[in-house]
Each structure stands twice: as C-alpha cells, then as structure tokens.
Amino acid sequence: MADKSNKFDEKLPFEAAIDKAGYGLYSYIMTALAGVAIISFVCIVFASTIIVPTSACELGTTGSQQGLLAAGPVVGSLLGGILWGYQADNRGRRKMLLVSLCGGTIFNLVASISVNWIMLMIFQFIAALFASGLYSMSMSLLSESVPMAKRNLxxxxxxxxxxxxxxxxxxxxxxxxPLPFSFHLPALGIYWNSWRTLLVVYSSPSIITIIWLYFMQESPKFMLVKGHEEEALKILRVIHRINHFRSKEEFEVLGLQQEAGQEAALTSSVKEQVAPLFKMPLLKYTIIMTALFVINQVGAFLVWLPTIADQFVRIMQTGENSDLNMCQIINTESPVDDSVTPCSLNETSLLIVLGVGAMQSIFNFIISIVVNQVGRRNIVMMVTALCGVSGILVNLIPSALGSAVVFGVLTLGVVVVGLYTAITVSLFPTQLRALAIALAMTGGRIGSFASIQILNLMLVNSCDAGFYLFSSLFAASAIVASFLPDDRRGKVAALAKEETHKNELAIKTGND
Structure with a gap:
C-alpha cells in the first residue's frame, strides 16, 4: 500500500486530475460531438431562415407573418434557455442534453406536417423551447471534459x-x-413538398447526436460538484484510458478534493443557486456578459441573410444596377422568372450563405490560433469595433460588389459569440456555469426577438437607419468589453485563480 501511495496522488484538485487524464482521442470525440450538437441546435432554432421564404407560397404568408414565423423559434429559445441551464447544473449536462435533443427532434418532425403558418410557428416554437439549451449545455460538457490548457481551443x-x-x-x-415534387396528403389536406422534406432532414443531426451522446460520459466536474467523487473518478479513468489508448499508463489519482463553496451548492435551492449571479463579485460579470450578448445583434442580419442573398443575386443577374448599395438592392423589385419554382431560393444565393458561413468559420479558427497571445477580451474589442464600423459603411459605398463585401465583414462579427461563451466559462464557477451562459444568452435572445422584427420592418421602410442602428450598437460592445479582465497568456493562470477564489467565496458567503 505504501508503494501505491508513493506512485498515486492521494487527493488532487479537479483541474490537476483532468490534466492527468490528458488531451487525446476522447477529447477529439467530445469536441466533434459538441460540434454536431451545435449543428442540431442551429438546424432546429434557425431552420426558419430557410423555411420561411420557401414555404411562403403554400402557406400564403405575408411579410409580417413571415417575421413572426422567423421570431417564433427565437422566443422558444428565449423561454427555455435559463430553464435548461438550471436543469443542467442540477441534473447533469449529459442527461439534460438527451432530453433536450429528443424533445426538439420530435416537435421539429411534427412541424413538417403543419397545415398552416400558425401550426408551423407553434411547433417550431416548441421544438426551439426544447433545443434552446443545446448550445450552453454542450459547451459546458465539453469545457469540463478537457484540461484547462485546451479549453479555449x-x-x-x-x-x-x-x-x-x-x-x-x-x-x-x-x-x-429546387425540387418541384408535390404529393397530396388528403388526410391532412396538405402537399408534401421540398420545404417539408427539408424540415425532416434538419432533424437528422439531432438523431445522430442522441445516439452518439448515449455512449459518452457525464461531466466529471459536475459529478464532483454534486458530491459523487467515486463517479467522477470513474469518468476520469475512462477519459484517461481513451486518451492514452496506445499506452498502458495508469491514471495516478486516488481521490479528488472538493473545492471551496461546492459543498453548499449540493443542497442549494433555486433562489440560493441563482442569487450569487446577482451579488458581487459575480454581479459585475453577469451584467457585462449579458449586455454583450444583448447588443450583439449581427444575428438579426443572418436570420434574413438567405432572403437578402437571394435578392442580391436576382438583381445582379439582370446585368444592371451595379452602382447600387446594399439597401438600394434590397428595395429594388426583382424580375420574375417563370422557369423557377415559386418561392424557392436561388441556388447561387444558398452558395453565398454557405460561403459566408465558411468565411466566419475560418475567421474564428484564425482567432483560436492567436487567442492566447492576444486575449479573448482584446479580440472582442477589435472585432466588434471593426465589424461595427463596417456595418455603418455598408450603404455609403456606391457599388453593389463593394457594399456586399463590407456587409460580409459585418457578418464576421458573429464570431464573438464563441468568445463570449469562453469568457463566461472562465469567469463563473462550475455550479453556476451553465446557468450563467444560459442567462447571458437569454438576454441575447430577448434582443434577437426584438431585432428580428425591427430589422424586418426597417429593411423595407428605413433600411439605412437599420444598418446604422444595429452596427452602432455592435461597435459599442468594444467599450463594454473593456471592463472585462485582461486574459492574455501569462495572465491567464493568475486571473483564473484569482477569479475562481473570489467567486467561490461569494457563493459560500451567499449560502451561509
């Protein structure tokens, strides 16, 4: 026994133990799983960006009804966000992810047989209500299953x-x-066509995630926080074994230390668990992170991006109007093409949407390479300032191509969502992490619901003002972010230690 004690560490803090579990195959699998879970989230909550314009002919929706259809899932994600965050912090990330995925998938499938736009809105709302926690829960599960050194990455x-x-x-x-098929379903009084088929296809990532997640482990840190030390150790051993599958190296940890403030969290009520978020020192960060999510409304432009891209392509295909800016293009009547399926989106416009997504992803990957050197806060300040100013300039350029390029730069601003999430993960302790992310994102979704409706009206009635308003708010994020702590390499460890100590003391004091 003495030899074993010499070889194995008796009790280690969680971060030291997860470092020993390593970063390898399990980490890669978990990262890929989180990615598919995020795709599932988007395919349910943002399916309306494609479904709304393509279902308009069959459902006969007006402009205002289309705005409500687009906002319905946002409201669902708004109402469900904090609920799933609380459930994940109390019942487990993995378990609640499975419930969320199953509910979202079922109601998204039912939405495909909607007989009118109201039924479609209701079932997409319920599907989004279930799916609203996928982003925060999958991010929490991932970040708590890899070493701190790799968490940002x-x-x-x-x-x-x-x-x-x-x-x-x-x-x-x-x-x-573009498929022209249409099969009559007399029992429902509807025609099964391409947009209904697409809704079913959009449920497939969720089905894949459910099966995949079933074979994965719960967050070891969650299990430790809930007092299940042995279960946490078992999970860490599984992670270690898969990460080191090519070697016979043993997981040299016999026990885990409970961190300060975690014991009180085990029996805390809803009020006691939420309260620390609204007391110092966490109150400052709750306000800042929520404010950053609220004024980040670049997503409102992305909701209407397929429609804007479709209009842009149709106008450009005429060979004229190359001297128009983006708002002038949006408000120009496009020619009718009888050879095209009514209400279908132009294939080139969908490729543009794909290209914008790829551009955002590449930009985010570049950020991930330099984030430790530059710091998340500093990158947020630079990106929001650059993209916000670009949005202001969109309609000051008398060139369709030039205006579109600057508009593309504005859409790059959505990358800050990942940075905001990473910052929130680092600032809040485990027992409040999913709830803190959900709270901040719920603030953002409240803003999204309003901004989608406002932008829908402003693009038609006062397009220039819409760009100036949302771009100026986004640029102001640089000022708000400046109040966050600097987290550049060399300061990360000290910052994490200091913030964790302060935050856990606040929780302990709040529960005493």
Whole structure:
C-alpha cells in the first residue's frame, strides 16, 4: 500500500486530475460531438431562415407573418434557455442534453406536417423551447471534459462549427429546395413538398447526436460538484484510458478534493443557486456578459441573410444596377422568372450563405490560433469595433460588389459569440456555469426577438437607419468589453485563480 501511495496522488484538485487524464482521442470525440450538437441546435432554432421564404407560397404568408414565423423559434429559445441551464447544473449536462435533443427532434418532425403558418410557428416554437439549451449545455460538457490548457481551443473550434452551421443548412437545402415534387396528403389536406422534406432532414443531426451522446460520459466536474467523487473518478479513468489508448499508463489519482463553496451548492435551492449571479463579485460579470450578448445583434442580419442573398443575386443577374448599395438592392423589385419554382431560393444565393458561413468559420479558427497571445477580451474589442464600423459603411459605398463585401465583414462579427461563451466559462464557477451562459444568452435572445422584427420592418421602410442602428450598437460592445479582465497568456493562470477564489467565496458567503 505504501508503494501505491508513493506512485498515486492521494487527493488532487479537479483541474490537476483532468490534466492527468490528458488531451487525446476522447477529447477529439467530445469536441466533434459538441460540434454536431451545435449543428442540431442551429438546424432546429434557425431552420426558419430557410423555411420561411420557401414555404411562403403554400402557406400564403405575408411579410409580417413571415417575421413572426422567423421570431417564433427565437422566443422558444428565449423561454427555455435559463430553464435548461438550471436543469443542467442540477441534473447533469449529459442527461439534460438527451432530453433536450429528443424533445426538439420530435416537435421539429411534427412541424413538417403543419397545415398552416400558425401550426408551423407553434411547433417550431416548441421544438426551439426544447433545443434552446443545446448550445450552453454542450459547451459546458465539453469545457469540463478537457484540461484547462485546451479549453479555449476546443470552445473556439466548436464555435467555428456553430458559425458554419447556417452554411451547412444552406448546403442541405441546395439539392432539396429546387425540387418541384408535390404529393397530396388528403388526410391532412396538405402537399408534401421540398420545404417539408427539408424540415425532416434538419432533424437528422439531432438523431445522430442522441445516439452518439448515449455512449459518452457525464461531466466529471459536475459529478464532483454534486458530491459523487467515486463517479467522477470513474469518468476520469475512462477519459484517461481513451486518451492514452496506445499506452498502458495508469491514471495516478486516488481521490479528488472538493473545492471551496461546492459543498453548499449540493443542497442549494433555486433562489440560493441563482442569487450569487446577482451579488458581487459575480454581479459585475453577469451584467457585462449579458449586455454583450444583448447588443450583439449581427444575428438579426443572418436570420434574413438567405432572403437578402437571394435578392442580391436576382438583381445582379439582370446585368444592371451595379452602382447600387446594399439597401438600394434590397428595395429594388426583382424580375420574375417563370422557369423557377415559386418561392424557392436561388441556388447561387444558398452558395453565398454557405460561403459566408465558411468565411466566419475560418475567421474564428484564425482567432483560436492567436487567442492566447492576444486575449479573448482584446479580440472582442477589435472585432466588434471593426465589424461595427463596417456595418455603418455598408450603404455609403456606391457599388453593389463593394457594399456586399463590407456587409460580409459585418457578418464576421458573429464570431464573438464563441468568445463570449469562453469568457463566461472562465469567469463563473462550475455550479453556476451553465446557468450563467444560459442567462447571458437569454438576454441575447430577448434582443434577437426584438431585432428580428425591427430589422424586418426597417429593411423595407428605413433600411439605412437599420444598418446604422444595429452596427452602432455592435461597435459599442468594444467599450463594454473593456471592463472585462485582461486574459492574455501569462495572465491567464493568475486571473483564473484569482477569479475562481473570489467567486467561490461569494457563493459560500451567499449560502451561509
């Protein structure tokens, strides 16, 4: 026994133990799984960006009804976000991910047989209500299953997949939406056509994720926080064994140390668990992160991107109007092409959406390479300032191509979502992490619901003002982010230690 004690560490903090578990095959599998879960989230919550315009002819929707259809899933994700964050912090990331995925998949499939736009809106709303926690829960599960040194990298890599997800949706739509088939289903009084088929296809990532997740482990840190030390050790041993499958190296840890403040979290009520987020020192970061998510409304432009891209392509195909800016193109009446299936999106426009997603993903990958040297906060400040100013300039350029390029730079601003998530993960302790992410993202979704409706109206009635308003707000994010701590390499370890100590003391004090 003495020899074993010499070889094995008796009790280690979680971060030291996860470092010993290593970064390898299990980490890669978990990162890929989180990426597919994020694609599942996007295919359910943002399916309306493709479905709304392509279903318009059959459902006979007006402009305002299309705005409500687009916003329905956003409302669902808004109402469900905090609920799933709380459930994940209390019942487990993996378990709640499975429930969320199953519910979202079922209701998204039912939405495909909607008989009118109201039924479609209701079932997409419910599907989004279930799927709303997929982003925060998968990010929490991933970040708690890899060593701290690799946490920034994997979160930003998965964020790159998130950014590419709308492009993946467009790629799935390209071979399906133009199909002219239409089969009458007399029992329902509907016609089964391409947009309904696409909704079914958009459920496939969720089905894949459910099967994949079934074979994965719960977050070891969650199990430790809940007092299940032996279960946490078993999970860490599995992670270690898969990460080191080519060697016979043993996991040299016999026990895990409970961190300060975690014991109180085991029996905390809803009020006691939420309260620390609204007390110092966490209150400052709760306000800052929520504010950053709220004023980040580049996503509103991405909701209407397929429609904007379709209009841009149709106008450019006339060979005229090359001297128009983006708003002038949006408000120009496009010619009718009788050879095209009514309400189908132009294939070139879907390729543009795919290209924008790829561009965002590449940009995010570049950020992931330099993030440790530059710091997440500093990158946020630079990106929001650059993209916000670009949005202001979009309609000041009297060239269709030039205006489109600057508009593309504006859409790159969505990459900050991954940075915001990584910052939130680093600032909040484990027992509040999923809830903190969900709270901040819920603030963003409240803003999204309003901005989607406002932008839908402004693009038609006051397009220039819409660009100036949302771009100026986004540029202001640089000022808000400046109040976050500097997390450049060399300061990360000290910052993490300091913030964790302060935050856990706050939780312990709040529960005493």
């Amino acid at each position: 994997v979160v930003l890599l998965v964020s790159s997949i998130f950014l590419l997800s709308q492009g993946i949706m467009a790629a799935l739509a390209i071979p399906i939406i």
